[in-house]
Amino acid sequence: MSAEPRAQLSEHAREEINLWIGKFPGGRQRSAVIAALHIVQHENKGFLTPELMDAVASHLELPRIQVYEVASFYSMFELQPVGRNSVSVCTNVSCMLRGSGRILDHIAKQYGIKEGESTEDGRIFLKKEEECLGACTGAPMMMVNHRYYEHLTPEKVDEILGGLE
Numbered sequence: 001m002s003a004e005p006r007a008q009l010s011e012h013a014r015e016e017i018n019l020w021i022g023k024f025p026g027g028r029q030r031s032a033v034i035a036a037l038h039i040v041q042h043e044n045k046g047f048l049t050p051e052l053m054d055a056v057a058s059h060l061e062l063p064r065i066q067v068y069e070v071a072s073f074y075s076m077f078e079l080q081p082v083g084r085n086s087v088s089v090c091t092n093v094s095c096m097l098r099g100s101g102r103i104l105d106h107i108a109k110q111y112g113i114k115e116g117e118s119t120e121d122g123r124i125f126l127k128k129e130e131e132c133l134g135a136c137t138g139a140p141m142m143m144v145n146h147r148y149y150e151h152l153t154p155e156k157v158d159e160i161l162g163g164l165e
């Protein structure tokens with residue numbers, strides 16, 4: 001079992017996580033780890049801290065390592081502070097053949113960020129290389145805050161990213 005965590009989960013986060021725990025058989029709260037990390041990351045402006053991961057482990061009554069290994073394995077979890085809007089440009093085969101490289105070059109030139117970096121104003125976070133997001137027929141595509149945008153051109157990218165707060 002984990003020791004007393006240094007951060008506390010908000011009441012809202014605990015309630016949401018408890019809903020997820022309730023979806024699984026008793027004693028299988030480990031199945032709620034991904035959902036719990038999503039909830040906590042969302043509340044913490046898009047990234048996780050060791051203290052928050054410890055708090056999740058404590059709430060789920062799991063060893064810390066079982067939370068850390070999930071958070072560090074999946075690309076949807078960030079372990080460092082990032083810009084408030086998460087942008088993922090798919091670079092897998094279909095998108096690559098349809099010009100994802102040109103889209104990334106454009107973002108680098110226009111916003112001064114490469115994959116894994118955030119703009120200085122904290123507005124945009126360009127995630128590291130993303131594998132196929134399952135929208136190959138709309139290649140090249142990107143995901144912005146969990147929403148898909150397809151058939152991208154540099155102009156379309158500017159329109160979408162320019163509209164973010």
Ligand code: FES
Nearest residue numbers: 090092095132135
């Ligand atoms: S290759 Fe980009 S969505 Fe499938």
